[in-house]
Amino acid sequence: MDRLRTLALFKTVAEMGSFINAADVHGVSASVVSRAVADLEATLGVRLVERTTRHVALTAEGRGVLDQVAAVLQGYDELMASGRHGANEVTGEIRMTAPLSFVRSVSPAVAGFLAQYPKVSVDLQLRDAPGDLVQEGIDLAMRIAWDLPDTLIARRIGSAPLGLFASPSYLERKGVPQHPSELGEHDCLRYNGFGKSVPWTLEHPGTHERILPNVAGKLVTNSGDALLAAAVHGAGLVVLPLFLVAPAMREGTLVQVLADWHSPDLELFLTYSSRRNQPKRVRALIEWLAKHFESTPMDPTHVIPAQAGTLGGR
Known part of the structure; x- marks a missing residue:
């Protein structure tokens, strides 16, 4: 799965406290969201969420990771916005x-x-x-x-x-x-x-x-x-x-x-x-x-x- 998408799914789960609600936001199944969070946990080697039948809560490690994930996603959004703006503006150096x-x-x-x-x-x-x-x-x-x-x-x-x-x-x-x-x-x-x-x-x-x-x-x-x-x-x-x-x-x-x-x-x-x-x-x-x-x-x-x-x- 795309790493940015994995981070975005984790962030939504953390904000909504639910795999199902996060799945609705992203238009995917709850199993896709659950697998994305599990893959991220395996990659980082830490448990990010505590799962119950009704609710998903962040662990202490999960709260720390969430701050970094939010910064990464914000940086990506700013990069894309800057790139689109730069692509539409005639600026910079030309070597000829x-x-x-x-x-x-x-x-x-x-x-x-x-x-x-x-x-x-x-x-x-x-x-x-x-x-x-x-x-x-x-x-x-x-x-x-x-x-x-x-x-x-x-x-x-x-x-x-x-x-x-x-x-x-x-x-x-x-x-x-x-x-x-x-x-x-x-x-x-x-x-x-x-x-x-x-x-x-x-x-x-x-x-x-x-x-x-x-x-x-x-x-x-x-x-x-x-x-x-x-x-x-x-x-x-x-x-x-x-x-x-x-x-x-x-x-x-x-x-x-x-x-x-x-x-x-x-x-x-x-x-x-x-x-x-x-x-x-x-x-x-x-x-x-x-x-x-x-x-x-x-x-x-x-x-x-x-x-x-x-x-x-x-």
């Missing part, structure tokens, strides 16, 4: 990770969330490795990838268009490629953040031509920011998300090349350890981020000067 390159995108979203939910705090760790959610106690991790392993619980909340970019100084020195087949003649800065060097894929939406150019270069790194900095300083051509290069394009330190050729969009995911019994604060942040990136897509082309995409392919 996001890629380093997301700082300009995720920080405004989190700031808006905190303004909406003042009783919540967010511990936001910016790093490219998401880590072990369970082992590190992470509630939520933002990931950017073309896809994720089936073993991960994830929700897609947006996409990040990619483009091919270079600095004006590099293009003046090496020339502007007019077709993806020419990329093998250039210094190409490559990303290997998914455990291996990521191949470049370029597609032409008009002709449906798809090319995987044979690219090579002197820099391979797992950091989008490192690739961006190297490209700005004229180290070579680079494929990066538009949201990451938008500031450099506004400043004129990077321009888009082969603008008519597109790379498959990266997908933006939120990953978490379980869908069951998520704290309300975590569910609220998931919905907030999903709505934020739906209303603020990670495609900043509306703020990029038109002439930035005119080199090569146009």
Whole structure:
């Protein structure tokens, strides 16, 4: 029998002085109540009640146990009430990770969330490795990838268009490629953040031509920011998300090349350890981020000067 139920039955017997009356209160038979009290006596190793044909009286030990049982049951009731209240209130701390390159995108979203939910705090760790959610106690991790392993619980909340970019100084020195087949003649800065060097894929939406150019270069790194900095300083051509290069394009330190050729969009995911019994604060942040990136897509082309995409392919 459930231990809390056993304690509750004993408490009612003690208060009413009767197995039968206690049974009526709990909707069970008198034999069930009697067996529960006997089981409790056996567990504690003391006699709790004196039984007569008409009445049940507590022993001295029973009176002492009753006080403790009442405290346990009251504590349980308070715990349940507190849990129900907490479950309905958006409060507490959320531990979250996001890629380093997301700082300009995720920080405004989190700031808006905190303004909406003042009783919540967010511990936001910016790093490219998401880590072990369970082992590190992470509630939520933002990931950017073309896809994720089936073993991960994830929700897609947006996409990040990619483009091919270079600095004006590099293009003046090496020339502007007019077709993806020419990329093998250039210094190409490559990303290997998914455990291996990521191949470049370029597609032409008009002709449906798809090319995987044979690219090579002197820099391979797992950091989008490192690739961006190297490209700005004229180290070579680079494929990066538009949201990451938008500031450099506004400043004129990077321009888009082969603008008519597109790379498959990266997908933006939120990953978490379980869908069951998520704290309300975590569910609220998931919905907030999903709505934020739906209303603020990670495609900043509306703020990029038109002439930035005119080199090569146009």
